[in-house]
Amino acid sequence: MRSSKFLSSLLLTLLCAFSAHSQTPVAEVREHLGGPILFIDGRPHSAFSTMTYRPQLSDYQELADIGIDLFCFSTSSDHPFYPFAADAWIGPEEYDYSQLDERARQVLEASPETWLLPRVNVAAPGWWLDLHPDEVCVYSDGSNLELSRDYVQDQRAPSMASGLWRDSVKENLGRMIDHIEAQDYGKRVIGYHIASGITEEWMYWGFQSNQLADYSKPGITAFRDWLREKYRTDTVLQDVWGEPSATFATAEVPNATWRNRMDHGIFLNPIQSMRVVDYNLFLSDMVADCISEFARAVKEKTNGTKVVGAFYGYLLEIAWHHHAIPPSGHLAIDKLLRDPSLDFFSSPSSYGARPPGTGFSIFMSLTESFRRHGKLWMDENDYRGFLAKDAKPQHGYVETLDETLALHWRELGNVLTHGAGMWWFNMWGGWYSDPRLLEQMETMVELGKENLELDKDSTAEVAVVVDPLSPAYLGAMETLHSIGLLQYKETWAKFGAPFDLLTLHDYCEGLGNRYKMVV
Template sequence: MAAEAGVDLVSFPVSLPWPGPGKEIDWSGVDAQCRTVIEANPNALLLPRIGLGAPQWWREAHPDDVMVWDRGPQKHVDVDVASPVYLHDAAERLSALVEHLEAKFGQQIAGYHPCGQNTGEWFYQETWGPALNGYSAASRQAWRRWLKARYAGDERLQAAWNDPRARLEAAEVPSPAVRRSSPAGVLRDPASERALIDFAEFQQETMADCVCHFARAVRQATKGQKLVVFFYGYVFEFAAVHNGPSTSGHYALRRVLDCPDIDVLCSPISYFDRGLGESAPAMTAAESVALAGKMWLYEDDTSTYLSTGTLPGSRERVLTVEESSAQLVRNTAQCALRNFGTWWMDLGATAWFEDRRMWAEMARLKVLDEPLLKTPVPFRPEVAAVIDESSMIRVAFGGEQVTRPGVYEVRRSLGRMGTAYGQYLLDDAAAERVDAKMHVLLTAWCLSPERRRQLLESTRGSLRIWCYAPGYQEPGHSNPEAMRELTGFRLPAVSPAKAWAEPSEAGKRLGMTSGFGVDHPVKPLFAAVDASPAETLATYPDGSAAVAIRQTADGWSLFVGPPGLTPELLRLAARKAGVHLFTDRDCNVCSSGPFLVLHASQDGPLTVNTGRTDAVVDLLSGNRLGNGPTIRLPMKRGETRVLRYLALKRE
């Protein structure tokens, strides 16, 4: 069916022959897997998905190079990516496989997709579970090498860790008890918990270096002629991990983006807010991926009406082909506007997409794809959601009480605010690579003095939303004065009964109706004590200013202390920033150039402000809907409309 719709790129798993010592390599299984695809579609372009887990005989021969957790039993047994022996042997096997496939099927191979660790996506096994990894001999040895490269000598290590007993040659991985403690609250204290911050950074770099190592092996084996694809960089998604985001190993995205041997990074569509009437957000800082000259790709494993089982995303399973198509059109159209790639993934391998009516939607979307391929339009939304990797690795055990609503779930509000948004790394924003009218600075919590200066300079003139604890830390210590420097507010710590904000009279006048935050205390938590009543948009239960806005010489500054944001607060800010809002009520919106994608989050007529007087056409039906700047559309929750503006002919 895919071939009938003109879809020839096929991602499929192939086995990695890894024979024991003295045994011959048997390529017959791999060859058969490739031939099966080609027989189904002689025009297929192959993208083999190659699992790099070591076989049992190898793990038994190298017990020091197998992952060890602090508790068991575990669902999976896997190699430790910190092991130089594993990296060497797996790269050797990977290179041999690629060279064989190039010789046998090279003309039909588009690229290679090496996979490993949890679900093949290069985050540490058991990331979402209760156990902590890092206790193998290979990890301990790699940790000591990392520390030696970082500190060079014992004296520097002792000063950084504030521990006169610390020795490079005897350094142990922090104990499970210490890793599960959070004495300073949500964020690690850089003065007393530096060893934990270092270990978190070590685990990110180790995973990223593993990815880059295998990418280099593929690049060399293909002589640079084929695409190299990897899962990596889920910097928004792992904000919901209870053990802390750094447990994943995905917070060295910049390191991977700097790797010249990777062409495409990918992930599933987020497993949050992906259902009917929802936004289907990206797991990563996708626009930073594009700025680095790489493509982000959505693996669309939507649970269609034909899906079965209880796999991830199954709770969002729909009941009809029409509902399935509405989601698939939403996802694919958004990918087109954001310049993503996409493939449809039959996650259960049980014919989730075996309905020609769904594939007909893919064919219909050529009217969107082809103009964008002919005349590419960079995706440059007026709103930028910005995340900082170095701040995220400082989130302590249990810190998801802030990062779940403030990073993971905030994508729902961003998607519903009525205009498009992009997802960026903070270093891109600080380097003046992000041109936006409104910067939503989600995790600007640990910034050096130089980075603060760069960020303020690069975002001058835009509205800045400072979330939770802006500038609270520098790399080696906390600095409350830096918070005032960034935001223009004095932000001392406060201790209300819960980190919850209710709109003030000033907030209500500007359109705020709903409270937000979390229904329990959070440590640390900050309030804008010098905000005037007119500047205070919402307050904590103790009456202190939880949300405050001020016009400074550099532009509007909006401080938001409790974790999370609401669509109406974002719309309030967008109006102050001069951002164009397509809708004044909740609706999932994506736009770029002459195209606008709407996915209704509620029933009822939707008034759309196109911001231009051009004719508005339903791209998929060809029907003319009226002329801008304002049109009114009947919409049902979960309905998707793809619109295009056409300049009116002048007589």
């Protein structure tokens, strides 16, 4: 054990020495005083940062002036599904990184010594989908268009099961990283936030428009391979599915009627509907495999010197949009927790409980399990304060400065007490352009730094345990279970004692031994 720690320390020292020589920062997440912390060139960092969809020099300058020195911005290594960045892959063997360069340099114009953490959106440009029509995600009605909502007009998406698409993403990520590291701003980039799926948050295509995926050729082939890996023989598959004619070679994705059925109340009967349970689990595995594969590609390309993260694990929140959990792709939490290529995970704070006074701050996932596995949780603080005039009511907009100040204090308390990082999401710009708000945020930045030297270990004596796989046993459009989780959160948040959120797998593996009460 001592030898292993010595070698790790020696490796970090050598990497930092290399960094100082080459001006390439070495970033990692590692244990510090009982919890995972971001380190940049061997120094702990609070991971307090900012993100925006509308880059403006004036916003960057005022946020840099209050001490924020980690900035995130949208870009793409190929094509963003949402219009928050320009296409980089503009044709076969044609690439355009001019917007990426402009956005990175704009941040550094405001603050030359700041660090950069680009959010890299990956999907597939229209010309690529035209060349590879079989790789396009197909929905249960036979269509291949993600229906219009929010920022998306009817649009095609690549099947996440497509090996051809995955290979193109990895190649384009590598090409983009080569470009970045050849630029003057490359020495300020500490990592990459890989984003895809619905709302960039790795929910499977069609999820928020209530479209069931994925009936594409790659989707069917991958499902059959997944079944073969799980059951090994056709005989076992036939027994479990209760279908004498089932084979790995002929198994199909369950149709919408199968996936929407409920056998006993809200539940599927695994004796009758195991094919649906299997498909729900498969869909999440496909999402998790994409995240892992792309993260590993970035780690290999950067020789492990950059942090990599993703949105994932919204088990406690998905029902906020009145969508069901089973087809979301977010059930494979335990799988991603154990992936060494991933350093951080993120979600917004819960949307379901934001009002001042009656609301509360809570994350969307089982964050203690992430922490126990050495993953930094990054809170996307997208609270719509009094300057967010373009906010939608369902996102919790408040109308006064005092309410805005109070909400940010409440959110900070949740972040600090759970050892999380955070970015203030200046979504459309100008959300923080008020002297009192900026003064408060400056104090918060300092508190984040002070918190680095405090014990990060949890003091909770209560554990709330959730099985991420259990929603696979629900009908695809069943929301009662999901809404129940949403409502339970208020009870947990207001019962007056600290609590930890764990996966059932982690609890059964012994991570729950310290608790006096388990829910």
